[in-house]
Amino acid sequence: MSAISVRNVWAEFGDQIVIEDLNLEIASGSFVSVVGPSGCGKSTFLRMVLGQDRPSRGKLLLDGEPLPDEPGSDRGVVFQRYSVFPHLTVLGNVLLAYELGQSRFLGRLFGAARKKAIERSEELVAAVGLGPHRDKHPSALSGGMQQRLAIAQALAKDPKVLLLDEPFGALDPGTRAQMHALLKPLWERLGMTVIMVTHDLKEAFNLGTRVVAFDKVRHDPQAPGRFGARVTYDLDLTRHGPVPVLGFPRKHPVQATAP
Numbered sequence: 466m467s468a469i470s471v472r473n474v475w476a477e478f479g480d481q482i483v484i485e486d487l488n489l490e491i492a493s494g495s496f497v498s499v500v501g502p503s504g505c506g507k508s509t510f511l512r513m514v515l516g517q518d519r520p521s522r523g524k525l526l527l528d529g530e531p532l533p534d535e536p537g538s539d540r541g542v543v544f545q546r547y548s549v550f551p552h553l554t555v556l557g558n559v560l561l562a563y564e565l566g567q568s569r570f571l572g573r574l575f576g577a578a579r580k581k582a583i584e585r586s587e588e589l590v591a592a593v594g595l596g597p598h599r600d601k602h603p604s605a606l607s608g609g610m611q612q613r614l615a616i617a618q619a620l621a622k623d624p625k626v627l628l629l630d631e632p633f634g635a636l637d638p639g640t641r642a643q644m645h646a647l648l649k650p651l652w653e654r655l656g657m658t659v660i661m662v663t664h665d666l667k668e669a670f671n672l673g674t675r676v677v678a679f680d681k682v683r684h685d686p687q688a689p690g691r692f693g694a695r696v697t698y699d700l701d702l703t704r705h706g707p708v709p710v711l712g713f714p715r716k717h718p719v720q721a722t723a724p
């Protein structure tokens with residue numbers, strides 16, 4: 466489990482401000498859903514937590530330490546589009562991810578370590594419901610099955626933090642519901658900190674313990690890039706009572722209900 470601190474973080478590309486002075490404390494083991502209009506910087510935020518992009522200002526801490534500048538095995542990621550290796554079987558894909566997590570430079574394990582890697586990969590393949598398909602290649606899997614494989618691959622690194630960028634966006638509603646039923650118990654069992662970007666509010670509320678909305682609170686019609694997004698809503702779904710609403714005042718506070 467791992468806590469993430471986002472302190473006065475800005476994301477700027479040239480003179481375009483995408484994220485503006487973002488501050489968030491993400492508790493260890495929480496499941497944070499990030500929502501907001503298209504282009505408000507959700508994926509940029511996720512890439513910064515992944516270590517793929519660096520904030521232009523401010524800092525990100527993982528368990529109180531500065532986040533390493535590049536993606537590491539402490540953070541797993543699943544994107545909307547399948548990111549599995551087409552030439553490897555289901556088991557081969559998970560095994561490779563495990564081996565890369567354990568032996569970053571060689572990418573191979575030997576002897577007892579490899580035996581353990583195979584056992585662990587088999588467990589993960591079974592945990593995402595792909596046991597009967599372990600020897601198939603991704604081209605023989607449906608979209609939902611490929612996304613299950615991508616989740617198993619991300620979990621194979623035994624990440625402290627799992628980052629999900631619209632992971633189920635390309636799936637039909639039925640398969641999406643199946644993926645929710647798979648992910649929630651996995652998260653509860655493995656106790657990871659999860660940050661999930663989604664456009665689907667129902668998904669955000671169903672899965673998250675907290676829903677954070679990003680949006681711009683200031684607009685300059687003459688210069689659209691002049692202001693960036695901030696947190697406009699921050700809903701703790703584990704608590705009853707008035708919800709803090711940031712960014713602009715509301716007449717009637719929204720009540721959060723426990724999931």
Ligand SMILES: Nc1ncnc2c1ncn2[C@@H]1O[C@H](COP(=O)(O)OP(=O)(O)OP(=O)(O)O)[C@@H](O)[C@H]1O
Nearest residue numbers: 478483501502503504505506507508509510662664
């Ligand atoms: N590397 C980059 N260079 C320049 N601009 C970038 C870069 N990465 C992101 N942006 C810009 O940052 C803005 C936010 O993009 P981002 O993908 O983070 O938004 P988003 O909220 O995830 O959008 P969507 O919901 O449509 O996926 C966009 O205007 C995008 O063009």
